[in-house]
Amino acid sequence: MTAGDTTNAPEAAQEQPTTTTVPGQAERLESIRPFLPREFAARLVDQLTVGSNPQSVEIVAPLTGETIVELPQSGPGDVRHAFEKARAAQAAWAARPVGERCAVLRRLHDLLLDNSEHLLSLLQVETGKTRLHAFEEIGVSAATARHYAHSARGYLRPRHKLGVLPIITKVTEYRQPKGVVGVITPWNYPLALAAMDILPALVAGNGVVHKPDNQTALSGVYLRQLAVQAGLPAELWQVVTGDGPVTGPAVVDHADYVAFTGSTRTGRQVAQQAAGRLIGCSLELGGKNAMIVFDDADLDKTVSGAIRGCYTSAGQLCISIERMYVHHAVYDQFVDRFVTEVKALKLGSTLDFAADVGSLTNTKQLETVTQQVEDARIKGAHVLAGGRRRPDVGPLFYEPTVLTDVAAGMTLYAEETFGPVVSLYRFENEAEVVQAANDSRFGLSASIWTRDTKRAKEAALRLHSGMVNVNEAYAAAFGSVAAATGGMGDSGLGRRSGAEGIWRYTEVQTVARQTVLPIAPSxxxxxxxxxxxxxxxxxxxxxxxxx
The missing domain is CATH 1.20.5 (Single alpha-helices involved in coiled-coils or other helix-helix interfaces)
Known part of the structure; x- marks a missing residue:
């Protein structure tokens, strides 16, 4: 189904919109060019590792349908060349004191904030998200740079261990860089996810070959440009482009370690290929994240948090909320207030802070959202808000949507939607809701709302989820860059952020020195x-x- 087609939603033509648009939306943004000049895009493209006569693909702005750039595509030979260049620069970089590497991240932190206006516009143009949601990416990226600038020395320092014969056996663990890391990032959070995976790899002494998604490649390249401006050797961080099934395997073929963020299906393929080469990998994959609202929750804060959790970046966030379980004692009150707030959300395509919810990023995602909602509706689910496309706002807009009576047998019930859609469920007791929340092959993020700290902790520890937020939707765990984040089950392997986020890029080397007596008869x-x-x-x- 093409963008703007409503053949599967005949009632859409008669209903009035349940979600408003920003004032003056009739004068939709006419052109992205004032915000993304062709010369600026060309300078970013010049940083790609591509051949002399590369093929190119047209990248389109979700907000307007206008061409952003003709993006050159890297071939397998270009990927090999990128690894060769990064590998040639890596040894000298690893030989630098950790403090010098940290200084680059300190300068990058300031450059990210100094250039935030350019970054915000670029992120909006490439992804279609609102300006507020785009700033989340800058904030997380700056926080990641700050954290590893101050903490990498401690994470990487040699650690003395007790020897087999205390006193006369001296043992020290050292952390050596892996070499050149392959980082594959998706289109939904192109700046933040690149920063969270690439910056710790670099400060640990590695080189990086980065393959961003074609749709949002320029955001990743701009991050690299700022890192080079901050003092990073330009050869150390290479950027390659290309269709995932073509370029992705080539990256895994040459990498000493792989960090991948994307779908569970592709993550399995990456893991299998990495295992075949006996290299490590970390995978952040899909989610079908649950939010639990207990009967003592502060409903004002809970409704506001639910809005953020469900509709940030139009729901195109692997840790966004797609299932909401509300205690029966407050269910009706909560639903009334939540649906009212959802209907008041403003859709918009302007490059400012006027809109509450932005666009989906590509036609495939719009079709997935549309098909899942229509499948649920046909099979008996009820739409309380939204449930349709909004081509009057922009080519890829879909209204923030709330459903009830979503059940097994509907695609929406168990599969990740990755859009502005949430399903509501009523529950009676804690045992019931924990079992329901855990009834998923995913285990990425969860959210609990209650005034009872003890209840929150007990419930959190029973959830099969790599991250649990209490009285917050997702940002408390995800934004705490000193703590590990990641998923269980089909949501992935390994962790990013904190100590785990940098240790994954190192090899532990144990050096043991024997003194006085040998470990043998003497x-x-x-x-x-x-x-x-x-x-x-x-x-x-x-x-x-x-x-």
């Missing part, structure tokens, strides 16, 4: 007496609680 002791004394020593170490 000083005239034969094997029998040596083993007797060694056994006694081991018993003594246990008594002394030596670890």
């Amino acid at each position: 000083l005239g002791l034969g094997p029998a007496r040596y083993t007797k004394y060694l056994g006694s020593a081991l018993r003594l170490l246990k008594i002394l609680r030596v670890r």
Whole structure:
């Protein structure tokens, strides 16, 4: 189904819009050019690793349908060349003191904030999200740069360990960089996810070959440009483009480690290919995230949090809320207030802060959202708000949508939607809601709303979810860059952020030095007496609680 087609929603022509548009929306943004001059786009394209006569693809702005850029495509040979260049620069970079590498991130932090207006417009043009939601990306990127600038030295420092024979065995663990890391990032959060995966790899001493999604490649390239301006060697971070099934495997073929964010289906393929080469990988994949509203929740804060959790970036966020479980005692009150707020949300395509909800990013995603909602409606679900396309606002807009009576057998019930759609469910008790929230092959993020701290902790620890937010939708866990984030089950492997986020890019090397006596019979002791004394020593170490 093409954008703007409403053949599967005949009632749409008769109904009045349930979601408003920004004032003056009839004068829809005419051109992206004032915000993304061709010369600026050309300078970014010049940073790509491509051949002399590359093929190119047309990249279209979701808000207007206008061409952003003819993006050159990297071939397998270009990917190999990118790794060669990054590998040639990596050894000298790794030899630099960690403090020097951290200084680059400190400068990058300031450059991200200094250039926020350019970044906001670029992110809106490429993704279609609102300006407020675009700023989330800048904030997380700057926070990531700040965190690793201040903490990388501690994460990477040598650690002394107890030797097999205390005092005379000296053991130290060192962290060595993997080499050149392949980073594959998606189109929905092109700046933040690139920063969260690439910056710790760089400060750990690695080189990087980055393959962003074609749709949002310029945001990733602009991040690289700012990093180079901050003092990063230009050869160290290479950017390649191309269709995922073509360029992605080529990246995995040459990488010493792979960080991938995307669909569960593709993540399995990346993991299999990495395993075949005996290299490590981290995968952040899909989610069908649950929000639990207990009977003692502050409904004002909970409704506001639910709006953020469901409709930030038009729901195109792997940690957004797609299932909402509300205690029966407050269900009717909550639903009335939530639906009223949803209907008041403003759709808009202007490059300012006027809109509450922006556009979907591509036609495929619009079709997925439309098909899932229509399938649910046909099979008995009820639409309380939204439920249709809005071509009057822009080619890829879909109204913020709320449904009830979504059940097994509907695609929407268990599959990730990745759009501005949430399903509401009523529950009676904690055991019931925990079981329902865990009834998913995914386990990425969850949200709990209650005034009872003890109840929140107990429920959180029973949820099969890599991240749990209490009285916040998703930002508390995701934005806390000193703590690990990631998923369970089909939501992925490994973690980004915090110590885990940088350690994944290192190899642990143990160096042990033996002094005074060897670990063998000596000083005239034969094997029998040596083993007797060694056994006694081991018993003594246990008594002394030596670890």
